[in-house]
Amino acid sequence: MATSSDRASHFPAIEKKYGQPMSYWHDQMAEISDRKYPEQIAFLRENHGFSQAHANALVMFSRGSTTTKKYANVKEYLALHDATKQKTVKAIFKAIKTKYPKMEEVIAWNQPMLKLGDDYIFGVNILKNHILIAPHDGRQILKDLAPRLKDYEVQLKTVRVPVDWKVDAKLLQDMAKARIAALKK
Numbered sequence: 001m002a003t004s005s006d007r008a009s010h011f012p013a014i015e016k017k018y019g020q021p022m023s024y025w026h027d028q029m030a031e032i033s034d035r036k037y038p039e040q041i042a043f044l045r046e047n048h049g050f051s052q053a054h055a056n057a058l059v060m061f062s063r064g065s066t067t068t069k070k071y072a073n074v075k076e077y078l079a080l081h082d083a084t085k086q087k088t089v090k091a092i093f094k095a096i097k098t099k100y101p102k103m104e105e106v107i108a109w110n111q112p113m114l115k116l117g118d119d120y121i122f123g124v125n126i127l128k129n130h131i132l133i134a135p136h137d138g139r140q141i142l143k144d145l146a147p148r149l150k151d152y153e154v155q156l157k158t159v160r161v162p163v164d165w166k167v168d169a170k171l172l173q174d175m176a177k178a179r180i181a182a183l184k185k
Helices: 007-018 022-031 037-048 052-062 074-078 083-099 139-144 169-184
Strands: 104-108 111-116 119-126 131-135 159-161
Touching (some): 007 052, 022 037, 022 052, 037 052, 074 104, 074 111, 083 111, 083 119, 083 169, 119 169, 131 139, 131 169, 139 169
Antiparallel strands (some): 104 111, 119 131
16 A cells, blocks of 8 residues: 555555556546546546545546645745734644654645654644544543633544634643543543
């Protein structure tokens, strides 16, 4: 299975599973290049037995998208948003990194995350009218912190905060602490 964000990382598995070299599959895509994305996916799935993941990798590659990554780093992600949202996200990460300075800011799943070693700890996602925050894999963490989150809109895995949120550093640090503790179990 391909774990890289590079769509071409699927190519060895495609060649092995579907029995043709990539030159064959690129020729197939050239023949249907005038079709829409769903039609191209259907062509590969129905005529050649492709999985959705392999079909998507080949179709998107043939359309010029060679990677699933949208942003190289957090700075690039933030640059697309207004100053208020940038300031809030920076303050969120600063609050957590003040207590856990070894955490690294990365992009994962095309959103800013904090990572400690190999483990994802905390993420944010900027939307039009709010920011979503969440400890990674934090369903139980949010349940445990429910009394402290009563003033927020809490979903299954995320907490909605205003774009100009006055950051609650202690709450954020406790979310990170709970995630780190969960990893040690």
